[in-house]
């Protein structure tokens with residue numbers, strides 16, 4: 001028997017299947033989707049088994065070790081990987097690491113530590129070697145067949161194997177392995193040592209005992225003398241959140257109840273619901289109610305939110321109503337993420353809440369997927385292996401034959417279009433249950449402020465409104481989205497803006513560090529106010545960054561207590577929760593932030609939302625910029641007046657644009673006009689669009705190659721636009737050109753072959769589906 005293996009190395013030269021001989025002891029045990037260790041050249045590397053075959057011409061080496069008891073990649077994941085493979089060109093190994101947590105990609109030492117304990121058979125007595133690594137005493141000829149037999153046995157509902165391992169003298173460790181009848185081996189993982197003091201069934205963790213003042217050696221002595229009994233226990237670290245926000249049980253309104261009924265009536269079939277409900281209309285309450293029905297049927301629910309900052313709030317509301325909520329996102333520590341993954345993989349989570357990457361988590365009994373804020377761009381992974389989590393969720397729904405619930409106050413144009421064409425089922429919530437009106441919206445044209453000799457970034461209207469809030473002990477949210485407009489420095493004498501020597505981009509100014517840094521390649525140099533071009537000491541910051549806004553705010557409103565929330569302020573784990581908590585506890589009057597503040601916690605005391613330079617949002621060269629701008633404005637203004645009547649003030653220089661004006665009208669007004677523009681320009685939902693990036697060190701050669709590629713692409717049934725210079729014309733000394741494709745359907749494999757054929761050593765080609773901005 002042989003196994004086809006993909007080696008976990010991200011390199012084109014090894015982007016193929018390698019055959020390995022399956023040693024006899026693994027023959028019956030090894031399955032497709034399991035991780036293995038294999039000899040590779042002079043190294044030992046991890047690989048993924050993709051197929052078991054009976055004949056091979058080139059297998060010469062044996063698999064060294066099997067790292068899984070149940071496959072890490074189940075059949076559903078294989079089909080999702082296949083889906084990705086058909087949409088973007090990507091290395092096999094990259095696709096594998098996209099769909100499983102990085103914690104599963106292990107090096108050899110880690111493997112032994114992580115894997116051996118779970119592979120312990122009852123009579124093989126593994127031991128810790130000097131390095132604290134688990135070892136088996138003899139090679140296990142009998143072990144794997146036995147494990148396999150247990151896994152496959154249907155006679156007994158649950159078989160428990162108890163393994164008592166003696167090692168290091170007298171320490172006793174109980175390990176329990178549970179198997180159930182559905183062929184699924186369910187693993188119990190042991191993380192925390194729990195000590196049963198005097199056998200009184202009172203359990204302490206080691207940490208609790210050391211907190212009491214016992215040293216590790218004290219504990220060991222007590223264990224040796226059998227005063228303490230040590231037991232490894234199935235403990236998954238809980239993910240804690242800062243605020244205390246439990247869900248009050250509400251009585252659903254008729255509107256909400258209707259929506260719930262419709263979804264609940266379709267729980268056993270594949271159907272996509274688009275829940276369109278104005279901000280504060282109680283969408284989350286609808287989710288909770290539907291979830292409870294799914295759980296009653298012993299099925300699992302996957303809930304996705306677009307950003308990490310939104311996890312905590314949703315987690316609190318879920319946990320206050322349900323048990324067994326697992327949480328999964330990239331800001332967890334490696335250990336936490338591994339724990340949560342194991343909890344999910346072992347089927348112990350009835351609800352999984354996470355961000356984009358959670359869409360791949362193994363859930364055998366999936367009954368419903370909920371995607372909150374479905375319009376959000378963050379559901380698309382834009383780097384490495386590109387995918388859209390909403391599409392993946394729809395694929396999963398197909399696999400499990402279950403509904404997907406997409407929720408938003410402002411559905412994406414494409415989703416709304418699907419609903420209008422009856423491919424999605426539209427559900428609506430039109431009222432706020434607490435009977436509050438949507439905030440009144442006022443626009444301020446900043447050009448008129450200039451005429452009034454107000455050169456501040458704050459209009460008088462906005463300043464007055466903020467002052468009034470402070471007097472009335474109410475709160476303000478201020479949005480300034482500097483995306484793509486990082487602060488830079490400029491010589492006031494000659495106008496020079498320091499650029500990165502390797503990229504076509506101005507260096508970003510970091511005030512606190514007094515340095516200039518390139519966002520793309522990391523190039524950094526200390527800030528110097530002497531201009532390198534004209535030698536004048538006139539180099540100064542150009543204040544468009546949010547930190548500058550904060551300064552001005554503090555100067556113009558010295559009494560206001562201001563909290564800032566942006567990428568810099570939330571770099572430390574959990575800090576955004578602290579900021580939110582402080583704001584919720586009214587420790588500040590104004591929360592100033594980037595788009596991060598547009599969604600998240602409900603702040604009852606917020607009665608004013610201010611938007612600075614709203615038209616900046618439109619200056620992003622993407623067909624989606626209008627949609628994104630409108631949605632952000634609708635979101636953020638909707639945060640005003642959740643409990644008391646509120647208002648919103650939108651400032652800008654070009655406030656007549658329909659995306660800005662529509663905030664004061666209905667979503668439908670916006671949708672109709674946006675859809676018309678999309679049609680006119682052949683953009684989604686009418687045609688698909690993707691972009692090809694061609695980059696190389698020689699400007700001329702790269703440009704030529706781009707032209708040749710364009711010519712070749714014209715054989716496909718699609719519109720080919722370009723090549724044109726990319727938004728950033730040079731990065732890391734590579735010149736960049738783009739070609740844009742617009743098509744209804746396209747033969748993807750043919751396209752990928754063409755792209756591959758045009759790659760040369762000195763020319764790199766990348767393909768970006770979904771996007772039109774690179």
Ligand code: ADP
Nearest residue numbers: 250251252253277279280281282283284285433
């Ligand atoms: P959304 O998710 O649409 O923004 P939420 O579900 O968070 O709305 O609801 C907004 C607020 O209204 C919350 O404080 C929620 O507890 C409350 N709420 C929702 N539904 C009801 C209801 N039927 N009765 C009373 N309060 C409700």
Ligand code: ZN
Nearest residue numbers: 500503518521
């Ligand atoms: Zn650079």
